[in-house]
Structures are given as C-alpha cells and as structure tokens.
Amino acid sequence: MWEETRKSGVKWQQLEHKGPYFTPAYEPLPDGVHFFYDGKPVQLSLAAEEVATFYGKMLHLECTTKEVFRRNFFSDWRKEMTAEERKLITHLDKCDFTEIHRHFMERAEARRTLPREQKQKLKEEAEKLQQEFGYCVLDGHREKIGNFKTEPPGLFRGRGDHPKMGMLKRRVMPEDVVINCSRDSKIPEPPAGHRWREVRSDNTVLWLAAWVENIQNSFKYIVLNPSSKPKGEMDWQKYEVARRLKGVVDKIRAQYQADWKSPEMKKRQLAVALYFIDKLAPPSNSLALRTGNEKEEGETADTVGCCSLRVEHVRLHAPSAGGQGHVVELDFLGKDSIRYKNHVTVEKLVFQNLEHFMEDKDPKDNLFDALTPGGKHGSVQADIVLEKELNVLDLDPQAAGSECTSSLNKHLQDLMEGLTAKVFRTYNASVTLQEQLRVLTRGFQISLFQKEMTGPGIALGLLCLTQKDIVQPPQEAEDSLTCKILAYNRANRAVAVLCNHQRAVPKTFEKSMQTLQKKIEAKKAQVAEARVELQKAETDLRMIGDHKPKSIDVATCRQLKSTPYALRGGVVPSGYFENATPCGSESQHILDSIRVATSGVLQKQRRLLKLEEQLARLRAKATDKEENKQVALGTAKLNYLDPRISIAWCKRFGVPVEKIYNKTQRERFAWAFNQAGEDFEF
C-alpha cells in the first residue's frame, strides 16, 4: 500500500482547507509617535512609515548595526518613499527611529502585563483562528496545519554574512498565492476583493498553498503539521531507509576504503568525500559532514559542506614524533553559518589522498575538484595524466557542488535503493544514540536485580522502632530515574555533538550558573552541618553504652545488634555488649534510652543522606547545564533519532516517556508508539 503510493507519487485523494490566513493590514502609528529626520519630526507616507516601523522594531537587535543590513534596508526603504520623501531622506545616519522603537517595546510590555481575563480573551481569539484556518481535511481525516499564516512583511534576517540581510520582505497578497486542494472540495475563498493567483489540484505534493518570496525568489509553502499522518509516514520511512543502511554499511565502507587506492582520481575523491560524510568513531573522532550542495555566489552567505569544501578549509598534520597519527583539521562555516571545527585522525591513505587533492591548488579551489565540472582534475582519468596537466590551473576554481553531490548520490543509489548522503547522518545519529544509551545505562538493570535480593525489607530488631525509623534505601526509584534521564540527555548530547548542533550561549547562562553554584555551596554547608550533627548523635549513643554497658541483658544485646542501625556498622561496635550481665528491670530503662538515641542517630543519618542526594542532584544539574552550554539537543531529537529507540529504552528501564518527549513531541512521534516494543532494535 505504502509502496504503491510511493511509486505513483500520489499523496492524497482528498484535500480541503480554508487557504492561508493573511497578515492584517498595516496599522498606522498613533499620533504621539514620531519619526525624526535630522532632528525634525517627519510625517511619512503610509508605505514609507510601515517600512520604517520594521526597522524601528529591530533597533535593539545586533543586525541593525551591520553595514550590509543598513545599506540594504535603506535602499529598499527609499523605493517605498514618495518622491519628496526620497528627496529629503538621504542618509540613514540622520534617521531617528527611537520613538518608534519605544512605542513597540511598550506595546509588547503592555500585552505582557494585561489582566488575566484580557489575556484569556486574546487566547480564545487565537484559538478561534487556529480552529478556522489551522486544520484541513486530508483523506477524510482532520489534520493540523503547520503554518497556516502567510509570513508578515518585514526586513530579511539572513544568518551569518548574508549579502541580502536588511532587504524588504514584501507583504504576501492573495494574488501571489497558489492554492492546492482537491478539485471537488470546497475551494477556499480569497479575502474580499481579491483573487488567488491560481487554484490547482496536484495530489503528488503535500502543500496546501504556496507563493514566491521576493528575497531569494524561492517558494514558501503552507504545509501540514509534523503530527499529521502523511508527515509521520514520511518520518517513519526515513528511519526505515537508515535501518536498511545498517545492513549494508559495512560493505559500503569496505568499498570506499578500497577505492582510496583506485587509479582514477574521480573515484578516489568520491571515496574520500563519502568517508567525510560517513566517518563515525565516537567519542570524538567522527566527521558526519553534510553533502554541501552548490550555491549561487553572492545570493547567500558563504557556507560549505562536504562537496563544496575548499582547500582553505582543510589542514593536514603529518604524524608527529609524539605519535599523533595522521590528523585532518577541518574549519569552515556550515549550514546557518555555524562553525565546524574538528581535528580527526584518519587512515594514512586518506591523508595521502588529501595531500594529493590539495597539491598545487589555491586556497579558494575546491578540494574535490574532480567531481565538479570546471575543476582542474575534472576530466582527468589517472594520476599519471594529471601530472602532465598541471598547466590547466585556473579553470573556474569557484564552480562547486551540484555535480559532486549528484554524482555522489547517484553512486549511493547504486549501492542501496533510496540511499542518499543525508541518510548517513540519520543512520550514524540513531546508531550512536542506541549505543550510548546501552553504555550509559548498563549498570541499571543489574542494580535493580540486586535491589530485589538485598532490599530494605530484612528482619528488623525488636527495639520497637516504628516503620519510619527504618533506613530506606535513599529514595532509590526517584534517584535512579534522575540518573537515567541524565544518561539519556548525555546520549542525546553525544549525537548533537556528532552533528555539530550548536546554539548561542544563552544570555542568562553565566548568571543562572552562578546562582546554581551558590545553591551548591549552600547545600555543601548543610551537608557538613548534618554530618557534625550525626557525629554528635553517634557520640550520644556511644555515651549511653559507655556509662551503662553492663546493664544490658544478653537478650537485649542480641536485639540491639540485630537492629538495622547496628547492622550498618554503626557506632555500636559489635561485641560491645557481649559481656553485659543480665540485670532484669534496669535493662528496660537502658533499652529505652538506647532506643531514643538510636532513633536520633537514624534521623540524622536520614537527613544527611537526603542532603547528600540533593547535593548530588544539584551537581548533576550543573554538569548537565555546563555540558549543554553551546549544544542544542532539540534538532537531533526531532530530526535524527529514531523515536522507537527512545521508546524502547523507556520501556526497558521503566522511564515514563513523558520524561523524554513532551506533548508535541509525542504527537509528532505518534507513529512510533505502537511499533516499538522494549526489544526494538534500530
């Protein structure tokens, strides 16, 4: 069934929806808010004012200080001005948006501090909108839509050094929007006085509406929510492909390793490129690069992936006397201009190949030039020929990627149906999670077993200690749950590191770390204090023994020794009462005071344990926080880790899935829940 739909490309039979919700029209600034030029208030035309507010709203953001941003903004803004405005406003430096900025900050603040009922009202209105526009009917099921609103107009915020940052992103109009729905469904109504660009019925795609965005001239789509059935199905298939890779990955690796020795330059480059994409050697010797498609120069930030790597991104470190092995250093800006910097030990053959690939090239030349059309190794068959061709140096050194990625993917397709470069990231990520979970929680099942055998329920003394006096194993269940979750996060983090998922250090990081440290110090003090108190209680108990050891009869002595306290190697030394003589009624009194003193010791002991636990938990939290400082776990969790691995692990270790996946995530992974038994293996 799935096979058929995949082959035919048909994705639905019925699709009905209300079309996108459009950004409300621009609301002019209130009378009291002014824009100033050269110190004088200027009443702008509506269009120019709107664009001015886009900039004013962003005044606190770093991008407004960037020259490219300011230049692009100013140039686009001037296009929206009237002739007079354009004549007057010639320098951005003379523009004063501070009143506009203050206005929007105050408005946001006002909304935050709205009384509870008004907030409730806003929430209800949002919910109404969601109900009206946020769902569609797909093959008889009501499915949630991911983004049912068109993107509002504003200033483009590219990441990294984006040449187009600050450009005006135009308002989307119904006339821009193509609607996709089934022919016989209720066709969505365009807003009054407008019409759609087109209404079509293409059931080989999943989008509901689309428009062309004016910055990059690319499509934007209204699509389904990840919780929807078709999205879930695709997610599932993605992991199934990755699992099939597991079956052939050894063969593939053997082959590309063999290809490192191929006489054909192209083959060797392909083999090394694939190695860069695949190499997995935890904990810190993996590469896991993205494919690195070609990008149009000047249209986007200069970022690269495997196929678009340039010589300048690679450094080779020959084996040193210290015996470091062959090390490759990669340093480049990857997706989202996130820096990828890594030292990795590689096989000698890889190293030699790289030396060869880099020979006689400029830093700006492509590393894998034989896989790109204009590269100097491009059409060369063998090294021997290559050596004679060295004069073909400056043939378009910039040409990158597309040829490389498509030949790479074509090669992979031959090795396994459905295999592409990005599958390696999915595969390596999921396999790493599974393995790390195994390693990091290896101890837990054993300790559960031990608990059964030696648990707390052993015979207690007859000192009439009440149940609560028994030293409980320190809240085992809860404590081990904390440990398990910490272990899960560690495993998750290993994958995030593998995939280089970074985030900006949270603005509040230092401060909240400090408060946490303070808490730890306070807890340490409490622990020390509790320890002193325990010692004092122990001395008290011993004192009773010192003063009246003889008063205890033999039977009581036995009882005493069998109390949990004595058994724990406490302060009453074994044999301490051995020579006590029977002394009848007096022993009852002694027994009483010992009971009280013992109970005191037990109480102090419990308190100490509890505090020590709290301290341990705080320390764990601090570790977790520190390790997470620059690592984003969410991306791996959402896009790379087969949820069935986590679900199976939860079942095996008795961890409630809610501790791992929040509500949205459980909805997103709904497809996985009835699939993964506790013995699921990726």
Added chain:
DNA sequence: TTATTTACTTAGTATCAACTCT
C-alpha cells in the same frame, strides 16, 4: 549533459507561556 526549479527536511532564534522562587 548541465542548470534551474520545485518540494521537502533540517535548523537556530525570538518570543511566549508556564513555572519557581521570594
């Protein structure tokens, strides 16, 4: 072939909402 277009996944950040602590 090679370049362009299209459709979909992957990504980090800003903001919003909920919760914790004082």
Added chain:
DNA sequence: AGAGTTGATACTAAGTAAATAA
C-alpha cells in the same frame, strides 16, 4: 503578587535532493 527562569512554540531561513527545462 511580582520577578526571574525555564521550557515550549512560532517562525522562517537554509539546507538536501529529485524533477524538469534548456
């Protein structure tokens, strides 16, 4: 109750890769 934290969500940019056009 209000401030401060934290977690969740909304948002949309930036990739991948297949399909299509030239």
